[in-house]
Amino acid sequence: MSRGSGRQAGPRAGSPAAPRVDAARLAAYDVLVAVREQDAYANLVMPRLLRERDLGGRDAAFVTELVGGTLRGRGTYDAVIDHLTGRAPDPGVRDALRLGAHQLLAMRVPDHAAVGSSVELVRTRVGHKPAGFVNAVLRRLAARDLDGWMRELDASQAVRTSHPDWVVVELARALGRPEELEALLAADNERPTVTLVARPGLSTVEELGGTPLPVSPLAVELASGDPGAVPAVREGRAGVQDAGSQLVALALSRAALVGRDERWLDLCAGPGGKAALLAALATGSGARLLAHERQPHRAVLVRQALRATEGDVVVGDGTRPAWRPDSFDRVLVDAPCSGLGALRRRPESRWRRRAEDLDALVPLQRALLASALESVRPGGVVVYATCSPVVEETAGVVRDVLAGRGDVRLERAEPLLPEVTDAASAHLPGAVQLWPHRHGTDAMFVAVLRRDA
Template identity: 50%
Template sequence: MSTTDPHSSSGPRRATRDGHRDNRPARRSDHEAARRGDAPGRGEGSRPGRAAARAGDAVQPARRVAFDVLTAVRHDDAYANLLLPTAIRRAGLNTADAGLATELCYGSLRMRGYYDRVIELASGRPVGEIDEAILDVLRLGVHQLLATRVASHAAVNESVSLAREVGSRSATGFVNGVLRGITRTEPEVWREKVAAAASGEDDRLSALYSHPTWIVRALRQALRAEGRVEELEELLAADNIAPAVTYIALPGQAERPAEGEPTAYSPLGFHLGGGDPEAVIRAARGLIRVQDEGSQLAALALSRARAVTPGESWQDLCAGPGGKAVLLGAEALASGATLVANEVVPARAELVRKALAVLPEPIEVREGDARIWGELYPHSADRILVDAPCTGLGALRRRPEARWRKTAKDLADLGVIQADLFQSALGALRPGGILAYVTCSPHIAETRGVVSEGLRRHPEIELLDTVGILESLTDSPLDLGEGLRHGSGSTVQLWPHRHGTDAMFIALLHRPA
């Protein structure tokens, strides 16, 4: 959620001479425009009227949509995957233009770090000195020049037109000069230039694969713990590839379409050849949904860890936005169990209610702090899911802006929350019950670190053989590294480069009866 003060000086900046950043506070109208998704900087200092008056200067709609989404991501902490589909619909883009807008938006966000290195080399100017709106224009332009089949002259001309709308005349010339300079060097040569300018191996990987250095180091550490550190570059590359759309047919409520291609691991997942996912979801009244295979497996590991006794009580303590909750709800209805979903953020709780509303029987949704759940409802559940808040490093393919929002400093605060949730969930777990601790992150501090500390503090708790349980759900063997082991128990770490899923961590724990 955005914490931006609309009257602060942290919003859009006006372009000044040659695209330099103007550190004066943006006008209130600029902030309001950014919240609406309009272009920032429409006023004195920008010339939309003159641009519109010139024949051929109108910005192509797909590029305008991509730019507006980048603005909202940068200024309002918006999520591209939530905002972009709405922006495309409102603009009335056809299929081809919608595809272009999607490619430009996600491509620019994923490769922002690399493109910034190219822009600095081409302009001779640190990106921190370039007006933010003009920098977004340049990133869009560089993505078209270095990573798409868009003709160079079209990429440059459209970028110049966009700069004319959101910046000054000198900023427009700056964009033209930088992009034309980039066209004079082949993409592979730019990679060589960026690599040569790096200050070391971590910086080289950070630059070429567009990941902050702290994430590069964290992923290396996680792979090293599995004995497979040589896979680091393959993992970084996988984070920059758009994931295939994966669907799930809710068990007991819908069937996989005949044309659906089953996924490798989840017994409920499938892929379709193409088409609009929203149309598929609407046609199935929400009983077929889009859900990453790793998320499917995280929920199914809990619901299918053992046979269900009718009357069991299940709890999802961090249920927002509801993807795993609706799968657990369907599984509960099919097996005679009951589910309570909890979410601390009211807006996310509403998303959970909306997700669960597709089921034929109501599921209770509560709003509360799950860190005190064990005190409020001691020994109340037979199965509990803790899908803990985390850095989200496992979902960088689908949420590319996340890599630029989190920092290593965030880990300390998240670690306290994760440990508190783990402790609270154990307090709510009945004797004989099962806890699934899940994060969409491979970071050791958020995964095996939390589980190891929890087991140390609670020697009576057992780690189940999560590997064996997941392998029992699928016909495909899981290619896993050396996961955390405790007694006969084990944890599972999924990976985008190895499994084609988000990097989901799953640990199943048991309180003996």
């Protein structure tokens, strides 16, 4: 997040003849407001807004950097803003100040363009009254670079790396290697690349273009461009999916089974990325996937994700399933979680979540894993996964559930994922814990459990 390391501004940002607030900055501001007011996810709101406003090319790239960089750096920028203002600005004004701070402290936008466009942005979206205040604050902010402000504030590790204090504590505990914590927090703040998955039997890595990734045999990285412009993605034969999520599905499909292998279950299928990959893998193995989702609007997304492959989608409560016990041969529980393993792609999660959220999430995770173990037949396999490395959500859940069952054993997940090394969980021997700074993936947790035959 040092100045001069960001993306170049679009052509409108630095041109003296351009308006001081443009469509790209207005779009970025509106995404931030939606994230704050509607609990929206930027990676879902932004593509729709870009289409609606006909913003593409360099403008779209500029919006993406403004939104993602501002959300990732929010904690750092707020510390500087609060130091300069001495009071809490109104939420709409703070959003504009954050955008201005990101341009001044982490991008190559000229000072006059960052300050002037932010002032005009406030006039356009908030009103004339706070414009002078924003002008004064950003002019003072521009007097130092980011390192200078961190020294001025004697900033803590949490402020420097733009993570809430409790998140730093939980990540450090989960990591188990104090010497790697700074690298992990830095990796959370890196701009994520676009990773595609080639769904087996429907598309190939070669068809997708881009650069193959060694971490998954199905993954390619796009250096630039709109993934929706790739025909296989547009048609549902491929998708946008982090390589760590791909490995979760591959682990389930690779586990050895004795006897029947016909029915697979994704217990928590929304929004559908893992379900689509599992459906393709199941079809290739002569099996069929049932994708189960509790929320109807997310079930719609699952159906859309499965449009190019075979599989069934149902809506229901995963803790009280409608099917008979012992119905499935393979079951995935990609449990609802804090999402602290995906902070690169969903940086707003770090500001949205609270430590007390674990009080509700962990009992739900236990109940879903228990339900999955009832749903799988004796001899069948359950993969428990989260996009969080937090110990209570990962090793804690598996240990608690195993303690109550004598017919289930934990199997080693590492042999199922030979693509990754140095991935052993520090808290549950046999489980896998991926990390962005080690593996270039989200911090996915994977545990493989088998019911005794």
